[in-house]
Amino acid sequence: MGTTKDLAPGAHVAVLRRAHGWSQVALARRASVSLSLLSKIEVGDRPLTPDVAAALGRALGLSMAEVQGRASVRADDEQLLSALRAAVRDYDLPEHQAVTEARVTAGFATADAHRDAVEVTELLKMLPSLLRDATTHAHTENSGTAWSMLADVYSTVYWLAARHRWMDLAELAVARQQWAVDQHHTPVGAAFAARDRAGTYLNFGDVERGLDVVDRAIVAVQSAPLSTADRDLAVGTLALRGMTLAGRLRDKREGLREAQRHIESAWRAASSFPGRVDAHGLTFGTQQTFTHVLATQVDLGRPREALALTTDLDTALAGLPPTRIAPTRINTARAQLDTGDLDGALTNVCEAFAVAPQMARIHPMGRELLRVLFSLHRRSDPTMRRLSKLSGISL
Structure with a gap:
């Protein structure tokens, strides 16, 4: 998907700084980042970490994702991206011809396979038509299953947009996902929508608000009339997002405390499942928890x-x-x-x-x-x- 012209994030920082007309000293001071670190990031001797990118973003008036730089698409994929944006825009405009549930289910299974394999080019090719099919089916059937399927497709749109740091599309996809959930509310669907909404705060570098979204969603799930399996799935998935957000807090001691709370919650939830459980296009279990714990330890500077x-x-x-x-x-x-x-x-x-x-x-x-x-x-x-x-x- 990305072209060979895309800059690595650290090199992109230098471009942004010069565009503002700032010296390294000025940017380092405004971002409360050491001058030595900023210099090494720009020349490529140190990697730009998410928390430093968020700090630089606050100084520059940009999101963390904008500091890291958007991933482009090839010229021949621009039409597909435009088609996807149009399908998201037409969220309340179903097609005139009915679409069967089997067609949407099969399309989502294919999209899920592309997502798992990280075949982003193939995913972009099929998402516009899949989203229109799911939209039409949900409006026609007006059932909990149909609206849940549409919410899951929007979650996949969010995933693709967030990976490329197309944050305008990511935010809109999450808003549409929540809208679809609200058409036929379920506690689990709401939890997955909250997880993706918290993800947009993660991408913007506003981790405190992202943690608020996660914590509110966990409280809602724990008070909802759910089976133990559904509650553990929802809480566990939210806890994975929570530990990731906590790892990005600037105060690493506070981050460690918050991360440990979510890590313990995720492990408890994962222990309820003998293996992996697949739901709403996502996977949860002990292995998934392990990968998030490892990533969080790195983000915490450990x-x-x-x-x-x-x-x-x-x-x-x-x-x-x-x-x-x-x-x-x-x-x-x-x-x-x-x-x-x-x-x-x-x-x-x-x-x-x-x-x-x-x-x-x-x-x-x-x-x-x-x-x-x-x-x-x-x-x-x-x-x-x-x-x-x-x-x-x-x-």
């Missing part, structure tokens, strides 16, 4: 604690879809880079590109790690040249 979880990473990730394996490899690489293990970091970045090349190419931290590894290794070999070609980042 790389050694994160790496202590990776003694048998292949087994821990066995059977998970690429959409979870690739980010976990990237997070492991980030922890290794923080502890000075450049070769280990390069190995895990290579694994991320091998399992999910389309995600690794647009993942902000994946691109940042490559840029830093290229800078620190200061060599060109077949592996480096291959990764440079795949990512579009120059050696």
Whole structure:
């Protein structure tokens, strides 16, 4: 999806700073970031982390996602993106010809498979028509199942938009998802919509409000008349989002306290399921919880604690879809880079590109790690040249 012209996030910071006419000293002071760190981020000797990106965004009047830079699409995909935006815009305008539930179910299953495999190009190709089909079916049938299916399609639109940092589309998709849930309210559907809404706050760097959304949703779920399985699924999924948000808090001691609360909640919920449970286009279970805990430890600035979880990473990730394996490899690489293990970091970045090349190419931290590894290794070999070609980042 992303073109080879997209800048890595750290390099994008330098472009934004110059566009504001600010020196590094001025930006560092306004963002309360050390000048040395900012300088290293811009030249590629340190990766731009989410919390630093959020701090720089506040200084620049931008969201965290805008600081990291939007992932572009190829010229021949622009028409598909326009078609998707039009389908989202026509949320209350069903087509005149009826659509069967079987057609929507089959379409969503295909979209879910593309999402799990992180085949973002293929997902963009089919989402406009799937969204129109789901919209028509929901308006025609006006049943809880039909509206739930439409909400799930909007959740997938949010996922695609958030991965590319198209935050206008991501916000609109979440609003439409909530609207669909409200047409035939269910506590579980509302919980998944709250999870995605909190995700937009995560992408904007406003983690405190995102945590508020998560906590309110958890209270609502716990007081709703649900089966134990449905309650654990909803609470567990929200807790995964909560721990991620907590890891991004600037006050890391507070972040650790908040993260631990959500980590314990997620583990309790996951223990209710003997394996993974798939619902609403998402997967929840002990493995999913493990990947989020590892990522949160890295975000909290605890790389050694994160790496202590990776003694048998292949087994821990066995059977998970690429959409979870690739980010976990990237997070492991980030922890290794923080502890000075450049070769280990390069190995895990290579694994991320091998399992999910389309995600690794647009993942902000994946691109940042490559840029830093290229800078620190200061060599060109077949592996480096291959990764440079795949990512579009120059050696």
